[in-house]
Amino acid sequence: EPEVTQTPSHQVTQMGQEVILRCVPISNHLYFYWYRQILGQKVEFLVSFYNNEISEKSEIFDDQFSVERPDGSNFTLKIRSTKLEDSAMYFCASSELDADTQYFGPGTRLTVL
């Protein structure tokens, strides 16, 4: 069964460093998403991406964040100049169509020290 994959599973970085989180969505899906979940809290939407551009972003997704689909399979989230409060689980998701079921990857746990 096709699944969304994410690498790395755990990333530890120093405050101020840049990190890139990688995702491979399900191959026939057209819509891609990033969400984050601070420990013990709810899952929060960051950004959605369709047809090689951002279709929506939340207030959390400020200039510190960017997304890219560098090739036909990968979908990346870049966080510049990381802060302590960026520590969270970051989930990638994909869906075949808009408003369709979003399938989530296993997540990347980001720890900023």
Next chain:
Amino acid sequence: AQKVTQAQTEISVVEKEDVTLDCVYETRDTTYYLFWYKQPPSGELVFLIRRNSFDEQNEISGRYSWNFQKSTSSFNFTITASQVVDSAVYFCALISNSNSGYALNFGKGTSLLVTP
């Protein structure tokens, strides 16, 4: 504005008991979609069910059932004869038509603990 409320923060039951997880949603849209996801202790988010606003038919899948009532804006989830493996955090979520980008709006989750 959209909102999903899961008023039960934590529920603890003994194995084989039935348990219902409540979800109340708010949206001004006539077209919307409701979801339940399970997050086991391992952390991944597992899709359970999707319902659109035009389909109020309740659904049963094995020990799981869902009761969608537009009149009360609720989409409740019942686990029959609970098992220890059902222990997880369960999230209810909403996508509505006016929400460009089709972002999932999650509730805060209900943590279910099933003890032997």
